[in-house]
Amino acid sequence: MVVAGLSLREDYWEDFELQEDDLEFLYAHLLEVEAPQTPQELIAALVEDRLRREMQAIEERRLAGASVYLPRELYEVGQKLAIPALDWRLGEVVAVRPGYNPELGDFSVIRVRFEDNGEEREFAAGLSEHRLNDPEAIQTGDAPQAQEVLARYQDLLVQRLEQGLEENPDFVRIAGRWFPRAxxxxxxxxxxxxxxxxxxxxxxxxxxxxxxxxxxxxPTTExxxxxxxxxxxxxxxxxxFDEVGPAGKVLWYLKRLEPEGVLETPLPLRYHEIEYDRSLLTEEMLALERRLDDELSPYSESAPVTPEGVEITLLYPHWRVGALPLSPRLKPYFPTAYEAPRIRFELVDGETGERFPGWVVRQEKYVFGLEKWYRERELMPGSLVTVRSGENPGEVIVWVDxxxxxxxxxxTVLVGADGGIVFANLKQVVTAAYDERMAIMVPDMQALDAVWEARAKKAVPFERVVADMARELTKLNPQNHVHVSELYAAVNLVYRCPPGPIMALLAERPWFVHVGDLHFRFDDSAR
Known part of the structure; x- marks a missing residue:
């Protein structure tokens, strides 16, 4: 096929949306390949088709209804022609006469008047042997290639493709692959x-x-x-049924047999968003917030996976229910999925090699399934846990020193009969490394459970929780102050909260006095 040059407007791909012709092409394409395809595979095929169709459209516009002049064809007076050898000049056949050349046999000579300047020239017609019967495609140098388009716009195009397919009931998706329902x-x-x-x-x-x-x-014949x-x-x-496989792998599970802590977020992990002014946070606070690596903090960038893995400090809510935070530093070590909200995988004890099931709960940002392991290892809130990649795909190693x-x-946290919280420094048996600021021994989990249940029915204001914890913690310190990390760990004994709102409250209220290095004194008289 003879084609004209292709040059698309600058915003062509930025404005990309699925059209009816695109849907027809995708339907036919999937019918031809006879297999569901990922959006990346579909958009690669669709870009090729779009470029082909746009090239044809531009060629038709450029030829303006004229036929491409080929010496082997016969033409009539009044017929419009485009001459490839003359940079696709357009003209009209104004005369036809017999040609004469004993070496060429029978042929015709046509006279063409060009539209641009009225010039007339003669051309041979009816010649089966002529070098211009196979003209090369005219190239402008501006024609984009599919690889160039995908390198620059693939993420945007995939997003628009999926939006269009999701709105069309004729296409269905499973595990990130699409196919026509019919x-x-x-x-x-x-x-x-x-x-x-x-x-x-x-x-x-x-x-x-x-x-x-x-x-x-x-039927297996299909x-x-x-x-x-x-x-x-x-x-x-x-x-x-629940699809629980990682990206690229489909695995099925009976939903009614999944752990309760996977199907429903456990009470200690439920966060009711607190509005606060992040501009109050100092650079020192922001740096600590990143180090604490709470999954609820407003950070999304992931750290690279390393052979050494990541060491995290257990927070009470995760320790209580047997979870890990799906935080920016930890997230790359766990399997993800195209669509599945829950992913089943294998946890491996880095010391014994024991394997046990784990679950990634993507939307709520936690990993579930470690309660038995925490208890066997006699860990406490504040214990240090290392997470690293397993030897096989779908395996994650957990290890404690x-x-x-x-x-x-x-x-040590002590719960009164009235649900009040106090702290005491007591001698405790410790079996694993821990963070001295965030370590809190919990001798009576059931008593704290009762506090959570009571506060779920009748909420205690966030500011009061922070003030109560600050008051109790400062009693243990000879200088009567508390570090932000200590307060963050203590607040989460009874109230799920990332560090940001706590830090903003410390910076905003006059009864919290900063004495340096993120230590604060609580001045009850200023309230």
Missing amino acids: LLVDVNVGHLNLAEAVLDLAGGGPLPTDELLKQVEL NLNLVRFSLDLALQEDPR TRRARRDWVR
């Missing part, structure tokens, strides 16, 4: 009941789709990719 294999309630029984026998799961297909008895995708979609649309049990003076 081409799927029928999966009925009987098949789904069999899948439930298989997962039930497996303790809830997780099982891959292929394992379920062995038992579900779907394309296996389509059968697999069809079952995946049917399972996804049935509330009994255990040592011979010894008795240390440790800040």
